[in-house]
Amino acid sequence: MTIRTRFAPSPTGFLHIGGARTALFSWAYAKKQGGKFILRIEDTDVERSTPAAVQAIMDGMQWLGLDYDEGPFYQMQRIDTYKKVLQTMLDAGTAYYCYSSKEELEALRETQTLAGEKPRYDGKWRPEAGKTLPQVPSDTPPVIRFKNPQTGVVAWDDLVKGRIEIANSELDDLIIARNDGTPTYNFCVVVDDYEMGITQVIRGDDHVNNTPRQINMLVALGATIPQYAHLSMILGDDGQKLSKRHGAVSVMQYHEDGYLKEAVLNYLARLGWSHGDAEIFNMQQFCQWFDLDHITPSAAQFNTEKLNWLNAHYIKEATSDAISADITQRLAKLNVQVHAEPNLINVLNLYKERANNLNQLAKDIAYFYAVPVANAADVEKHLTDDIKPTLKTLAKQFSTIEWTAEAIHHEINLVVAQYGLKFPKVAMPLRVMLCGIAQSPSIDQVMNILGQKETLARISASLT
Ligand code: GLU
Numbered sequence: 284m285t286i287r288t289r290f291a292p293s294p295t296g297f298l299h300i301g302g303a304r305t306a307l308f309s310w311a312y313a314k315k316q317g318g319k320f321i322l323r324i325e326d327t328d329v330e331r332s333t334p335a336a337v338q339a340i341m342d343g344m345q346w347l348g349l350d351y352d353e354g355p356f357y358q359m360q361r362i363d364t365y366k367k368v369l370q371t372m373l374d375a376g377t378a379y380y381c382y383s384s385k386e387e388l389e390a391l392r393e394t395q396t397l398a399g400e401k402p403r404y405d406g407k408w409r410p411e412a413g414k415t416l417p418q419v420p421s422d423t424p425p426v427i428r429f430k431n432p433q434t435g436v437v438a439w440d441d442l443v444k445g446r447i448e449i450a451n452s453e454l455d456d457l458i459i460a461r462n463d464g465t466p467t468y469n470f471c472v473v474v475d476d477y478e479m480g481i482t483q484v485i486r487g488d489d490h491v492n493n494t495p496r497q498i499n500m501l502v503a504l505g506a507t508i509p510q511y512a513h514l515s516m517i518l519g520d521d522g523q524k525l526s527k528r529h530g531a532v533s534v535m536q537y538h539e540d541g542y543l544k545e546a547v548l549n550y551l552a553r554l555g556w557s558h559g560d561a562e563i564f565n566m567q568q569f570c571q572w573f574d575l576d577h578i579t580p581s582a583a584q585f586n587t588e589k590l591n592w593l594n595a596h597y598i599k600e601a602t603s604d605a606i607s608a609d610i611t612q613r614l615a616k617l618n619v620q621v622h623a624e625p626n627l628i629n630v631l632n633l634y635k636e637r638a639n640n641l642n643q644l645a646k647d648i649a650y651f652y653a654v655p656v657a658n659a660a661d662v663e664k665h666l667t668d669d670i671k672p673t674l675k676t677l678a679k680q681f682s683t684i685e686w687t688a689e690a691i692h693h694e695i696n697l698v699v700a701q702y703g704l705k706f707p708k709v710a711m712p713l714r715v716m717l718c719g720i721a722q723s724p725s726i727d728q729v730m731n732i733l734g735q736k737e738t739l740a741r742i743s744a745s746l747t
Contacts, residue, residue, distance in 0.1 A: 286318025287482050290351070291472070293325045294336035297533035298343030300525065300585070301487060301517050304551045308514065309485045310349045314570040321479055322354035327471055329359070343534040347544050348566070356479070358471050365466035368474050368504070369427055369459065377503040378459060380425035381408040403455050404428070427460035429500055437495040442512035442575040444488070449495040457496050473497050477506040483575070488513040512575045515555060518584045525585060541613070541642030543601065546594040555583040563596060595639030603631035606641070613645035619653045629732045633724050651733060654741065655719025665711040665721055671746055673702050674712060678742045686735040692727040716745040
């Protein structure tokens, strides 16, 4: 049997962290099993679905590299299919027309609530052997209800939560088509999971309540019941349900905030799933390891510090070539244009080790391409009048040497010895003049990459 999983977002907003994790697990499971991963857009809520949200979801998946084998299928383009299945069910007697009016149902609900009962449909139009149905009213367009079994239980072995059993007596006869003929949410999911041959439904546990109804409908259609894995929710750093107020909950926001997709993917993979002690692994490894047996049923708590740690790891691990285009774009957002010189690859080689965020990295290296405004406090502290003569001497020397990091270092050492100073006494003001701040990687390497001409120009501008 070919494994077939799906990601079925409702396009009502961006791809958030929880959705991305669901997509990632479904994708990885299909990859691991040599199966197929399907993208289905559940856009039947026409009021809340937007093309922009569809695009945002696709952008998020594309950024993360969650490629799908089939789809995207849009439910709004499948209405005819749902209508056909509705007719099949009406014909088979597993669904029926219900003419109870809105007012009638409201009155019923009120009576039941007052009597302390759980509000539910009274089965007025439910056909039963030997039962005479009321006269069909001419002015009430009917809805279609699913004829849910009234006895027994519906049960499944949830791959995350274990066995779940619900008494059928708890379940109402669900409306599967509105009185304008449009199919309802749970029904479309059932038809699609059936027709798309889904073998594992991996989704958020906010859908646990839908599952018994969906299983009953699948049974009525004669479908093989898929396995279900309901993923627990993700809590914010503060232990509260993840929501907008936690800041970056959209996956693309992480991109904007300077995270590498490798870090986000690795982070999401560990959000509720584990493989021994493994914390750092790439997607190839993940797809080899991933199973549905090691997903924790308890809620996973978001940990920004850990994500930052992974981000630092993956930035270090990335080649400078691999991140240079991304960094060029981030610099452009800072209004800094990258030129051929200084060579960006050399700059990144020098800075990558120290970075834990791509935006920070871009900011840190901007001075190579745009003369920085020196930090006033650093100027006052390091670029003092007493050191300026030394720096002038040094600048003169710099103009004569062959431009290598070793030669630069040697030159600084000579001057330091000549004036009886400590190395930082000279290195710090050099940093302030060249980088704008007193922190940088080794100054000889910075100068080497910055180039002789630019270095001398910046020193001279600072000393006049
Ligand atoms: N469309 C649903 C959602 O976005 C998911 C339905 C499902 O996975 O069955 O929450």
